[in-house]
Amino acid sequence: MALAVALRWRSGGDRGGCFAFREQAHAQQQHQNDFKCQLQRLNAHKPDHRIESEGGFIETWNPNTKPFQCAGVALSRCTLQRNALRRPFYTNAPQQIYIQQGSGIFGMIFSGCPETFEEPQQSQSHKAQDRHQKVYRFREGDLIAVPTGVAFWMYNDEDTPVVAVSLIHTDSFQNQLDQMPRRFYLAGNQEQEFAQYQHSQKGKQQEEENDGSNIFSGFTPEFLEQALGVDRKTVRNLQGENEDEEKGAIVKVEGGLSVTAPPMRKQQQRPQEEEEEEDDEEKSRSKGKGSHKSKNGIEETICTMRLRHNIGQTSSPDFFNPQAGSITTATSLDFPALFLLKLSAQFGSLRKNAMLVPHYNLNANSIVCVLQGRALMQVVNCTGDRVFDGELQEGEVLIVPQNFAVAAKSQSNNFKYVAFKTHDRPKTGTLAGRNSLLNALPEEVIQHSFNLRSEQARQIKNNNPFNFLVPPRQESQRRDVA
Amino acid sequence: MALAVALRWRSGGDRGGCFAFREQAHAQQQHQNDFKCQLQRLNAHKPDHRIESEGGFIETWNPNTKPFQCAGVALSRCTLQRNALRRPFYTNAPQQIYIQQGSGIFGMIFSGCPETFEEPQQSQSHKAQDRHQKVYRFREGDLIAVPTGVAFWMYNDEDTPVVAVSLIHTDSFQNQLDQMPRRFYLAGNQEQEFAQYQHSQKGKQQEEENDGSNIFSGFTPEFLEQALGVDRKTVRNLQGENEDEEKGAIVKVEGGLSVTAPPMRKQQQRPQEEEEEEDDEEKSRSKGKGSHKSKNGIEETICTMRLRHNIGQTSSPDFFNPQAGSITTATSLDFPALFLLKLSAQFGSLRKNAMLVPHYNLNANSIVCVLQGRALMQVVNCTGDRVFDGELQEGEVLIVPQNFAVAAKSQSNNFKYVAFKTHDRPKTGTLAGRNSLLNALPEEVIQHSFNLRSEQARQIKNNNPFNFLVPPRQESQRRDVA
Amino acid sequence: MALAVALRWRSGGDRGGCFAFREQAHAQQQHQNDFKCQLQRLNAHKPDHRIESEGGFIETWNPNTKPFQCAGVALSRCTLQRNALRRPFYTNAPQQIYIQQGSGIFGMIFSGCPETFEEPQQSQSHKAQDRHQKVYRFREGDLIAVPTGVAFWMYNDEDTPVVAVSLIHTDSFQNQLDQMPRRFYLAGNQEQEFAQYQHSQKGKQQEEENDGSNIFSGFTPEFLEQALGVDRKTVRNLQGENEDEEKGAIVKVEGGLSVTAPPMRKQQQRPQEEEEEEDDEEKSRSKGKGSHKSKNGIEETICTMRLRHNIGQTSSPDFFNPQAGSITTATSLDFPALFLLKLSAQFGSLRKNAMLVPHYNLNANSIVCVLQGRALMQVVNCTGDRVFDGELQEGEVLIVPQNFAVAAKSQSNNFKYVAFKTHDRPKTGTLAGRNSLLNALPEEVIQHSFNLRSEQARQIKNNNPFNFLVPPRQESQRRDVA
Structure with missing residues (x-):
């Protein structure tokens, strides 16, 4: 199609x-x-x-x-x-x-x-x-x-x-x-x-005995002849011989x-x-x-x-900002077959210098595969260490474990990725922008947690008006609260 | 009864x-x-x-x-x-x-x-x-x-x-x-x-201290006297002493x-x-x-x-062929208590030379216990190796892991088994006969997957008209498609 | 409050x-x-x-x-x-x-x-x-x-x-x-x-590089400036620097x-x-x-x-006996948020010399934390060995694994504990008293299982008329069946 x-x-x-x-x-x-x-x-x-x-x-x-x-x-x-x-x-x-x-x-x-x-x-x-x-x-x-x-x-x-x-x-x-x-x-x-990643070398001998290697190969021809009602020649083909x-x-x-x-x-x-x-x-x-x-x-x-x-060519993304890009997620709510699998996936497309704000997956590991372009990515663990900091390119894969924080900045005009997630209804928490965790905290809690002045706390809550996707800097930044 | x-x-x-x-x-x-x-x-x-x-x-x-x-x-x-x-x-x-x-x-x-x-x-x-x-x-x-x-x-x-x-x-x-x-x-x-299969030998000393070995044995008599309101002599009996x-x-x-x-x-x-x-x-x-x-x-x-x-003496089996035998399965659908256990079981009975076609369990391991008689069984793993090929006799057990393919041919007139499965709604895929995976594939896909002529592909789909159980060969085989 | x-x-x-x-x-x-x-x-x-x-x-x-x-x-x-x-x-x-x-x-x-x-x-x-x-x-x-x-x-x-x-x-x-x-x-x-219980010492170097240690610490300041739209000084505070x-x-x-x-x-x-x-x-x-x-x-x-x-100050406990104490449990039935967690908890309060009868958790591990006072506790494993026998004091924790039998006797006037359980609808089986396992067994099964006379079996079933909590001995014991 x-x-x-x-x-x-x-x-x-x-x-x-x-x-x-x-x-x-x-x-x-x-x-x-x-x-x-x-x-x-x-x-x-x-x-x-x-x-x-x-x-x-x-x-x-x-x-x-x-x-x-x-x-x-x-x-x-x-x-x-x-x-x-x-x-x-x-x-x-x-x-x-x-x-x-x-x-x-x-x-x-x-x-x-x-x-x-x-x-x-x-x-x-x-x-x-x-x-x-x-x-x-x-x-x-x-x-x-x-x-x-x-x-x-x-x-x-x-x-x-x-x-x-x-x-x-x-x-x-x-x-x-x-x-x-x-x-x-x-x-x-x-x-x-x-098979090559498997442990044992002992299987090699059997491999010599059985030439083929599909699930019919291992049965004796007599079994297959009776089971299928076909002749020996057809059986040999079934067995890949x-x-x-x-x-x-x-x-x-x-x-x-x-x-x-x-x-x-x-x-x-x-x-x-x-x-x-x-x-x-x-x-x-x-x-x-x-x-x-x-x-x-x-x-x-x-x-x-x-x-x-x-999810990759849909005209109804879940997040959309013409300057920044779009994100589409398939969960078991819109794709019920995923309920059987307990998996889900997300497709994202970012313009140059646009950002995915720092965020984390509450209940899933995420396997990010770059489909096109390249992006700077950073991943942070629970001790605050930056465990990844580099450019991810077309054909490369980054695994972002559950709860680890991750952010990305596109380095090319059409950065595209698919992220597979190990939960059929994945939840994400963003650490910046509208609807982020910081936005949900009382200003005073921010102020005292981060040792900030009241005004700074307000800026943290309000300066980034975007959801998840941040357009390139010149367009979006340095807006101060009125 | x-x-x-x-x-x-x-x-x-x-x-x-x-x-x-x-x-x-x-x-x-x-x-x-x-x-x-x-x-x-x-x-x-x-x-x-x-x-x-x-x-x-x-x-x-x-x-x-x-x-x-x-x-x-x-x-x-x-x-x-x-x-x-x-x-x-x-x-x-x-x-x-x-x-x-x-x-x-x-x-x-x-x-x-x-x-x-x-x-x-x-x-x-x-x-x-x-x-x-x-x-x-x-x-x-x-x-x-x-x-x-x-x-x-x-x-x-x-x-x-x-x-x-x-x-x-x-x-x-x-x-x-x-x-x-x-x-x-x-x-x-x-x-x-x-207990004998357990790891540690350290428990031996305690065993000497506590003569009995039921869950009452380990409590002090004082505790049990108060808890049950009985005398020391009764407590000793409770403790197996x-x-x-x-x-x-x-x-x-x-x-x-x-x-x-x-x-x-x-x-x-x-x-x-x-x-x-x-x-x-x-x-x-x-x-x-x-x-x-x-x-x-x-x-x-x-x-x-x-x-x-x-399941072993029922008159309403799930698969039945008077020449071949019968199979009865208990899942959480007909035996709701299995929903709690997340387990199920299958009882099968085969006549001499009848076959269970090659098949596999999609979502369960299967533990096959022979109750009576004997059968030739073969099991094949993902690399096409035959990991079991032998006669299974009364009192013997064969473990068929999830997705491994298995087939059986009865060697006695009344081969009976029970197979315990580690899922309450087990699914089986058959590799031969009516309703098998091969039957569900387009003929052309079979033809090109197995490198067969069109006619052979048709035979594979149609020659065995039986579901799961195949009667002894003389009766069922060599039927060509008209 | x-x-x-x-x-x-x-x-x-x-x-x-x-x-x-x-x-x-x-x-x-x-x-x-x-x-x-x-x-x-x-x-x-x-x-x-x-x-x-x-x-x-x-x-x-x-x-x-x-x-x-x-x-x-x-x-x-x-x-x-x-x-x-x-x-x-x-x-x-x-x-x-x-x-x-x-x-x-x-x-x-x-x-x-x-x-x-x-x-x-x-x-x-x-x-x-x-x-x-x-x-x-x-x-x-x-x-x-x-x-x-x-x-x-x-x-x-x-x-x-x-x-x-x-x-x-x-x-x-x-x-x-x-x-x-x-x-x-x-x-x-x-x-x-x-972090101290973690395995690796390799992280130490990175720790020197990143002064702070929250999830913002690991990102580069440039990322955070764009993501939050704030200045470098605020970013430093976010990073805990x-x-x-x-x-x-x-x-x-x-x-x-x-x-x-x-x-x-x-x-x-x-x-x-x-x-x-x-x-x-x-x-x-x-x-x-x-x-x-x-x-x-x-x-x-x-x-x-x-x-x-x-659960700790409620006026509607689940078990209550003015001489013995009270027990309140929060499961996913009364506290639906626990359904998400698949956990539950129990609060208990015992008077001096009152007992929790021997019992076991059918489907959960139990983590018992003493909040106040002290109690003698005994735990028995499947081989009948007493694996714990001692006084548990304020601030101490005892882990009672699934199916292990446990009993307690308060040593102080206001023994209080909270037991966390690893199932949102935990089930408990008591081994003495009304509604206990022994009570549910036919008298003859008790008699022959424990090698008792019929009269003793009857005493075991009937002598303790209490549910779970047993008052101090003088008040409750030595009642013989009429």
């Missing part, structure tokens, strides 16, 4: 700082867990690993570094070329995917939900018409909610490469395994992208996929419609195709839940 | 594999916790310890082995001879008990609920008529829900030994202690059955217990009534006796909650 | 037993976590650290000792002299504050809630009238609920020193950091009171604070009004002042939530 600006993350290459100690990580692990958030120093993180596939590549951030351990998350980024299909997989924890660039279709499999999409009758087919579960369109700026254990696939049917950033909340109570992120592929023989090992998790579909999906609307790069219209659109769309559907109880609930929500 | 088939677990005796390293377990503990689910190899577990009592015995599985640590559970099995009473105890985590064999009565004490059962006036008694809380009947196939900290006792009033398998979910958020399962006995001086140390947790009641309990219905070994009828029966039963009751607000809620639910 | 009895905790001084091993604590940490509740021995804990401030002092208990680790809590106690202001701060976990002595005002900042309190127009002020969020009165016996991350301040406007005991539940799921309690101060340059390092977390307000707060009602030391009346009072008060208020949706919910609840 959207044409994409050519955004690009700086990829690979980083071997410094926090990524160099992968070998030592496990020896320090038990230690890390006890004090996992005693962070003397935060870093801007780049992906430290990249796995090439036939149709694209997947980059991963090391989940064993202390800030990622503190936040209890794992991060990866997937790039799909035209006609590339990311093979279906599921994950042991809830997951949010942000579409940084491109558009296409995706599917999620809810076991037990009906197959409501029907492919058109093909002349050459004998009789069996294909039916499958709902297929969704996605576009730039979409947030996709993938519940724990639900199989997901996606496909790029446009020329622009699709770039999708995916956050896994391994520390979620929905993950009943340990903190390691795990991808369970339904197909192929590629390496699970987080007949294929080129280089194909990987993202395969190229020659000639393109022709899966039934709702039509793509023609639109400008910055769509005018409101998110509500999109919902209407989704509803009418499903009604349009709805003649095929036989709705029942289950279908009305999880089976027809909205699984995507645009 | 039911007569029992003579099921028997193979008990004791196992010293191999995963049970041999009890001494090393603690040194490795911190390591285990960090990567507790990085399981290169699963095992069929047998109980490794058995404690004899006057009226029966209790067997335990070592909760410090890696798979049990991963699932966050502890397992034990209790066998009661005729007229044996398991003394009351409570546990630091929610617990499900499955009655593998036999029938009898049980009680649970909800502090603050009224005593609604009244014993008949006895001629020799002076005046005080005994009142107590509800007493329940249980029979083979029952699942009993025991909330955290709630005291429980049971009694076998039949000739057939009662065999009860008990799962404790130590990793539950309701357990605010550490992961060690703890029994708190109200009576006796027996060893707490999981006057009794034979060999009695243990299960005592024999000479002449049998004559506690007021609802009458047992005459019935066949496989009862015909539906579970709903049972509920009706329970309701009418309580109404029948209801003249003694003075209902109030509290009583209507937790005090009268149904605490047992039959 | 209340005049205070001169209660005083015994402070400082303890260097024995469980507080001596601060250095070793971290080496043992990973070990502790695995078996954190395998407590062979409990101790009476005193604060082991005291930080002096201009207007008072803060004492802390070492949160790294095993019992505190087991309960997942941290404890501190703050004493405010007349006209002392505790500077605003927030904490990384939910917190309950019990007012042991004194009265005053407090504020909590809910980001996004309106400023509904308006200071009267001052003649010398130019135009800007001060508005701020709600300010609350507190008095002795109040329990104050502080949600995770919400900024809190308090002020003593009376002569009697305010003594406030504060429990932080670091093990709460609302704390997404590690188990270390963290105070984030908005003002001043004092040491965070739990211009002030005497000795002022600390509690500052003295010369001449006193004149913040708008509802008027204090004249009353006796033991107020006659019911808690419900207090609520009415609160409502009418807000209506009285309500002409300034512009109510909206948000305001009606969290913004106007009741944040204090009196």
Whole structure:
């Protein structure tokens, strides 16, 4: 539905700082867990690993570094070329995917939900018409909610490469395994992208025995023949044994996929419609195709839940100041699927020299991914130490732990970020400006807490008239109280 | 209510594999916790310890082995001879008990609920008529829900030994202690059955001081005299000091217990009534006796909650195929007490050579206990490795971690199992057959994900027309799509 | 609202037993976590650290000792002299504050809630009238609920020193950091009171760089100038750089604070009004002042939530026996703010030689703080060992883990305690007296479980006719069943 600006993350290459100690990580692990958030120093993180596939590549951030351990998350980024299909997989924890660039279709499999999409009758087919579960369109700026254990696939049917950033909340109570992120592929023989960060080297031998590495690979062919009623040759393909090992998790579909999906609307790069219209659109769309559907109880609930929500290209942001920028947040209140995930996300866009005032997250860790441009950021911990002070650039990630204070100042004209948060209804406290904590304090409490004159206390409460976003200085500052 | 088939677990005796390293377990503990689910190899577990009592015995599985640590559970099995009473105890985590064999009565004490059962006036008694809380009947196939900290006792009033398998979910958020399962006995001086797996040897001295070992033992007699208003001799009995140390947790009641309990219905070994009828029966039963009751607000809620639910002998299974077998699941939707526990269970019965198709639990660990017969089972992890491949026999337990794929093929005519799950509304995804994940995928996605021809993809979706349970091969396989 | 009895905790001084091993604590940490509740021995804990401030002092208990680790809590106690202001701060976990002595005002900042309190127009002020969020009165016996991350301040406007005991539940799921309690101060340059218990010494260098130590200290002055629109001099004060390092977390307000707060009602030391009346009072008060208020949706919910609840001076206790004492519990049912915190508290008062019968908490850890007097206490674990047996005195704290049995006998005429519990709807099971577990058991089950004669079993059920609190022996004991 959207044409994409050519955004690009700086990829690979980083071997410094926090990524160099992968070998030592496990020896320090038990230690890390006890004090996992005693962070003397935060870093801007780049992906430290990249796995090439036939149709694209997947980059991963090391989940064993202390800030990622503190936040209890794992991060990866997937790039799909035209006609590339990311093979279906599921994950042991809830997951949010942000579409940084491109558009296409995706599917999620809810076991037990009906197959409501029907492919058109093909002349050459004998009789069996294909039916499958709902297929969704996605576009730039979409947030996709993938519940724990639900199989997901996606496909790029446009020329622009699709770039999708995916956050896994391994520390979620929905993950009943340990903190390691795990991808369970339904197909192929590629390496699970987080497997390299795992502890043990003992698995290597088995790897030699089982060539493929999807969840069918491990079963004996006899089991699969009976379970599926197919012949040995088909089973070998299911197990990923007949294929080129280089194909990987993202395969190229020659000639393109022709899966039934709702039509793509023609639109400008910055769509005018409101998110509500999109919902209407989704509803009418499903009604349009709805003649095929036989709705029942289950279908009305999880089976027809909205699984995507645009925050990056919406025309109704939550904070907006034309000189400073805008912020849009998706919580479980506007995107109910997030209630299942207990996660949320925020998209922000800042003009040059505009600021995000110092603020903190009351009830969530925040994983800030820079999509475009660069900004100065500072993070402060509970002992008043500045644990991060630096420029965050396109493709870099900063983890801001719960309650740590953070501020940012854009260094480029179009600084954009997405911040994933580990709570479905995150709360933020601002430390400056209208509606800030300081504004809510009695003037006298400010005066005596900070050892100020009454007039200074009043200035602190009143001088910054802006909410959260502060325009560049020349325009906004030095207003004294009348 | 039911007569029992003579099921028997193979008990004791196992010293191999995963049970041999009890001494090393603690040194490795911190390591285990960090990567507790990085399981290169699963095992069929047998109980490794058995404690004899006057009226029966209790067997335990070592909760410090890696798979049990991963699932966050502890397992034990209790066998009661005729007229044996398991003394009351409570546990630091929610617990499900499955009655593998036999029938009898049980009680649970909800502090603050009224005593609604009244014993008949006895001629020799002076005046005080005994009142107590509800007493329940249980029979083979029952699942009993025991909330955290709630005291429980049971009694076998039949000739057939009662065999009860008990799962404790130590990793539950309701357990605010550490992961060690703890029994708190109200009576006796027996060893707490999981005490041997505990870390410290320092407690030995105290053990010498305090002869008994129930929760009264540790108080000074003066405290108990004042608290209960009884003499020193009675206090000694409360503390377990006057009794034979060999009695243990299960005592024999000479002449049998004559506690007021609802009458047992005459019935066949496989009862015909539906579970709903049972509920009706329970309701009418309580109404029948209801003249003694003075209902109030509290009583209507937790005090009268149904605490047992039959899954092993029900005539309304959730999956049923006469050639293959049947599966019955108890979740918080049909057995609301499980909502408190956040646990559930599944009973399955398979005919020879019938299969459970490859499937996985989206949101739960599964603890599979074989009740009868034997089956080939295979488990596959996220890297496609087969981490278990073997025959599981009567009395053996296999832990299938969340998201790991598992399949089974019965090797005997009446393979029966109970699978405890660590979620009150578990979700399962099947990887073959009707309503499987593959069925929900568009044919083209299958085709390109598995590198198959269109026809093969269609076969994968359509060749197995069965849900979950697949009949023996000759009957079901090799059906090609017309 | 209340005049205070001169209660005083015994402070400082303890260097024995469980507080001596601060250095070793971290080496043992990973070990502790695995078996954190395998407590062979409990101790009476005193604060082991005291930080002096201009207007008072803060004492802390070492949160790294095993019992505190087991309960997942941290404890501190703050004493405010007349006209002392505790500077605003927030904490990384939910917190309950019990007012042991004194009265005053407090504020909590809910980001996004309106400023509904308006200071009267001052003649010398130019135009800007001060508005701020709600300010609350507190008095002795109040329990104050502080949600995770919400900024809190308090002020003593009376002569009697305010003594406030504060429990932080670091093990709460609302704390997404590690188990270390963290105070984030908005003002001043004092040491965070739990910082000393933290692991790392590496932060020392940074401390030299940043003089102040509040959350503004760590930001560069340029950031704060833009964010607040104030000059460098004011910024320095915000960062705590211009002030005497000795002022600390509690500052003295010369001449006193004149913040708008509802008027204090004249009353006796033991107020006659019911808690419900207090609520009415609160409502009418807000209506009285309500002409300034512009109510909206948000305001009606969290913004106007009741944040204090009196348990220490209420005239409607939950258990009451004039010879024995009284017990009052605040749960989320009577104090809904506790639903957010998932915590609760109990206040108890016992006469000399009265007893709390042996009992246990089904679903919570309990942190017992002695406010006045002394009592003999005994705690028993699951192996029947007495892990605590001693006199608990004013100012001492005993941690009673979930399911451990505990009993107490007052040694002074006015033994008073507050017990913080780590569940918002705690359940207790008593082991003696009316409504105890023994009372709910059938007499025959008691008889055979404890190896008693029928008559003795009847005595156990009936001899103590009291609920929970047992009066001194001469009055209550030796009643035989008629």
